[in-house]
Amino acid sequence: MTASYDEGAALFRAMGHPVRLQILNMLRGGEVCVCHMEAAFGKRQAYISQQLMVLREAGLIAARKDGLKVFYRLADPRVDVLVEMALGLQHVGEPETLDNCACPHCATARMEIA
Amino acid sequence: MTASYDEGAALFRAMGHPVRLQILNMLRGGEVCVCHMEAAFGKRQAYISQQLMVLREAGLIAARKDGLKVFYRLADPRVDVLVEMALGLQHVGEPETLDNCACPHCATARMEIA
DNA sequence: AGACTATATTCAGTTTTTTGAATGCAAAGG
DNA sequence: CCTTTGCATTCAAAAAACTGAATATAGTCT
Numbered sequence: 001m002t003a004s005y006d007e008g009a010a011l012f013r014a015m016g017h018p019v020r021l022q023i024l025n026m027l028r029g030g031e032v033c034v035c036h037m038e039a040a041f042g043k044r045q046a047y048i049s050q051q052l053m054v055l056r057e058a059g060l061i062a063a064r065k066d067g068l069k070v071f072y073r074l075a076d077p078r079v080d081v082l083v084e085m086a087l088g089l090q091h092v093g094e095p096e097t098l099d100n101c102a103c104p105h106c107a108t109a110r111m112e113i114a
Numbered sequence: 115m116t117a118s119y120d121e122g123a124a125l126f127r128a129m130g131h132p133v134r135l136q137i138l139n140m141l142r143g144g145e146v147c148v149c150h151m152e153a154a155f156g157k158r159q160a161y162i163s164q165q166l167m168v169l170r171e172a173g174l175i176a177a178r179k180d181g182l183k184v185f186y187r188l189a190d191p192r193v194d195v196l197v198e199m200a201l202g203l204q205h206v207g208e209p210e211t212l213d214n215c216a217c218p219h220c221a222t223a224r225m226e227i228a
Numbered sequence: 229a230g231a232c233t234a235t236a237t238t239c240a241g242t243t244t245t246t247t248g249a250a251t252g253c254a255a256a257g258g
Numbered sequence: 259c260c261t262t263t264g265c266a267t268t269c270a271a272a273a274a275a276c277t278g279a280a281t282a283t284a285g286t287c288t
Contacts, residue, residue: 006132244274
């Protein structure tokens with residue numbers, strides 16, 4: 001019974017960090033690889049991975065490995081709504097799909113298409 | 115722009131604590147005085163006040179003073195939904211209205227009615 | 229196998245949060 | 259005015275979170 005509050009609080013604590021919230025918001029747009037976040041946020045890769053670990057342990061995101069890259073997605077549809085509400089109901093999130101990704105892989109992917 | 119994430123994160127951090135979450139959930143049922151929380155949670159009064167301060171500073175709750183007592187309520191309707199979602203969409207919250215309050219004031223209030 | 233790439237983990241120092249204890253303060257009653 | 263009641267604030271020690279640096283791992287390619 002008190003466990004419910006502990007679990008709920010743990011959920012909020014995991015979301016209560018600017019970078020993690022930004023990651024979650026980005027994932028609302030669909031699956032994203034780590035290198036994309038690295039490029040989009042301008043943070044060190046190790047740092048991004050640390051935050052991803054927190055989110056993973058909280059059960060907020062799930063990972064899919066494809067070759068060398070790892071793609072992350074929201075693990076729970078509730079998270080989408082929670083993030084949306086916290087950011088003010090109108091904040092659409094940067095249209096940061098893989099399209100404007102500056103990481104080597106995404107860039108070359110675009111070149112192949114064009 | 116980054117401020118949005120900071121603000122959202124601050125919101126979640128304020129909610130990311132078992133006792134504070136429990137307080138917020140209680141307030142979903144309406145206005146409640148501090149003495150009621152004290153009795154309902156079995157925590158020291160000063161401790162409750164500390165958590166209330168955090169919630170107040172985060173803009174999640176508002177206070178109304180009536181004589182010696184202070185009544186708190188949710189300041190933002192979004193909070194109601196956020197708490198509800200975090201607690202699992204079904205958790206109704208203890209039916210802890212002022213009716214089952216063990217604090218002196220609430221107890222005598224009941225006696226006056228009966 | 230060796231080198232390289234993408235991501236993960238560990239470690240340590242710093243900052244923040246948490247929480248118990250003590251104290252402060254304003255309103256009400258006598 | 260003095261006391262009591264209900265709540266708030268301050269302080270300090272312990273616990274936890276944050277983050278930079280270094281290191282590890284796993285997959286790919288030659």
